[in-house]
Amino acid sequence: MSELLVERGPDGLVLLTLNRPDRRNAMTDGMTEQWRATMAELARDRDVRCVVVTGAGSAFSAGGDLSWLGERNVEPVPALRDRMLEFYRSWLSVTALEVPTIAAVNGPAVGAGLCLALACDLVYAADDARLLAPFTSLGLHPGMAATHLLPARAGVALAREMLLTGRAISGREAEIKGLVNRSFPRADLMTEVSAVAGEIIRNAPVATRLTKVALAAGHADLEAALRWEALAQPVTMASADLMEGLAARRERRVPKFTGS
Numbered sequence: 001m002s003e004l005l006v007e008r009g010p011d012g013l014v015l016l017t018l019n020r021p022d023r024r025n026a027m028t029d030g031m032t033e034q035w036r037a038t039m040a041e042l043a044r045d046r047d048v049r050c051v052v053v054t055g056a057g058s059a060f061s062a063g064g065d066l067s068w069l070g071e072r073n074v075e076p077v078p079a080l081r082d083r084m085l086e087f088y089r090s091w092l093s094v095t096a097l098e099v100p101t102i103a104a105v106n107g108p109a110v111g112a113g114l115c116l117a118l119a120c121d122l123v124y125a126a127d128d129a130r131l132l133a134p135f136t137s138l139g140l141h142p143g144m145a146a147t148h149l150l151p152a153r154a155g156v157a158l159a160r161e162m163l164l165t166g167r168a169i170s171g172r173e174a175e176i177k178g179l180v181n182r183s184f185p186r187a188d189l190m191t192e193v194s195a196v197a198g199e200i201i202r203n204a205p206v207a208t209r210l211t212k213v214a215l216a217a218g219h220a221d222l223e224a225a226l227r228w229e230a231l232a233q234p235v236t237m238a239s240a241d242l243m244e245g246l247a248a249r250r251e252r253r254v255p256k257f258t259g260s
């Protein structure tokens, strides 16, 4: 059985399910390689409009596989550094997709599993899901950009608390503290996430891709944002989709975008 399930909807929605439920979707070398190859394939596919990531069974992901971690102490540090960079980059290649990505955190998201969720553009969680980054409580330095992703999303106060104590927070608390976009009762999570994905997919494809890329770039200052927007906005001004969007607004109907 594949450790990563890939389901494609007719409307350009791709659902990715980490599929190792008996180990709470802990990440193996095999799963990492499947993820990397899938990201490369999705990046080339112009029909993809939105990617949703979730976990099979009761967890989103328990992060790094504990048995795998326990065997690393025989490897020399330089080789391990290269291997870890490859591991982080494989998973975080999700950030390079030009289409919006959504994490549906259906259950525990731990360590690298939490980082994967936070690397998506939008994060929705079951209100009772446990989110934690217990690296130091395991004796491990944080990895997979935890020291960047946590403060970037929720600010340094929560990031410091989570990384220095290893404390778990619930999906509900994560919503209140701004770590995730919203939380829902677990039974409603996938319905709510599908609704958000549907809203994204209904919008103009090129404008959506360019907006995702702009937000992901995280323009450091006003001038950088203006320079990007002064190029990207004219690209969409020249599109058939803008004409369709304006016509639909005039005619009070739903636009039919084609991505041209």
Ligand SMILES: C/C=C/C(=O)SCCNC(=O)CCNC(=O)[C@H](O)C(C)(C)COP(=O)(O)OP(=O)(O)OC[C@H]1O[C@@H](n2cnc3c(N)ncnc32)[C@H](O)[C@@H]1OP(=O)(O)O
Binding pocket: 022, 023, 024, 026, 058, 059, 061, 062, 063, 064, 065, 066, 067, 108, 110, 111, 112, 113, 130, 134, 135, 138, 140, 143
């Ligand atoms: C480079 C990356 C580093 C990192 O990511 S550091 C973080 C490493 N991860 C962890 O420390 C998480 C450890 N796991 C847990 O805390 C819990 O699990 C959960 C909260 C995720 C889920 O709890 P529950 O639903 O009660 O499941 P359960 O009974 O603890 O586990 C079910 C089976 O799954 C295996 N398992 C859980 N997490 C991992 C893991 N990270 N790597 C390998 N196996 C894991 C267990 O051992 C057990 O197995 P069996 O049924 O044979 O007893």
